[in-house]
Amino acid sequence: MPTPERTSLTAIVDAGREILESAGPAGLTMQAVAERVGVRAPSLYKRIRDRDALLSAVAAASADALTVRLDAAGDDLPLLAAAYRAFAHQHSEAFRLLFTASAPEDALHRASAPVLRSCTELVGAERALDAARLFTAWATGFLQMELAGAFRLGGDVDEAFEYGMGRILAGLTSS
Structure with a gap:
């Protein structure tokens, strides 16, 4: 049986937008987003390729x-x-x-x-x-x-x- 997904792309992007506003672009890290959505950083890579992709998704949203x-x-x-x-x-x-x-x-x-x-x-x-x-x-x-x-x-x-x-x-x- 596959492991249930613990987060979604929407949750990741929403967390990224919140972190961006509170900590600026330098504070918008994969680790910070992972902590905000309650997963380990490696889990984010199932949804977001890297920090550049995270910034792009946050900018698009x-x-x-x-x-x-x-x-x-x-x-x-x-x-x-x-x-x-x-x-x-x-x-x-x-x-x-x-x-x-x-x-x-x-x-x-x-x-x-x-x-x-x-x-x-x-x-x-x-x-x-x-x-x-x-x-x-x-x-x-x-x-x-x-x-x-x-x-x-x-x-x-x-x-x-x-x-x-x-x-x-x-x-x-x-x-």
Whole structure:
């Protein structure tokens, strides 16, 4: 009779996401995940090839969680920006992981779909990708700086985000 499975890929990835947020990428080890799911580290290799595959699976699950949030926000670009920012604040390490080589391209394509739909409505299909890149570059740069504590000159960062979003929207809709 085969030995019963003591964990699942879903449990491993969920544990990986939790560890990533609490201990950062350096703390996301096979050993740490094994302890969290209650198995010995060698047991993980039945489900996950190695640490790189673990990081990739965690990044894919994080991108999918972001996609769910963006889809729920609808096609309004400021609402998408707010959902993107909320995700970055609540899952800062996962947000950062999305911009590494560990993030699978197909998961990133899924996450970009809501922004592309919104930009298509704003500027048309011909320029939608350019508009989505402009928005994403601005929002991601702003959030990376915000998460790093780089806005130290005073002022209200929430207001700055709203101002920036307004300027991006005005620029996209002015032509």
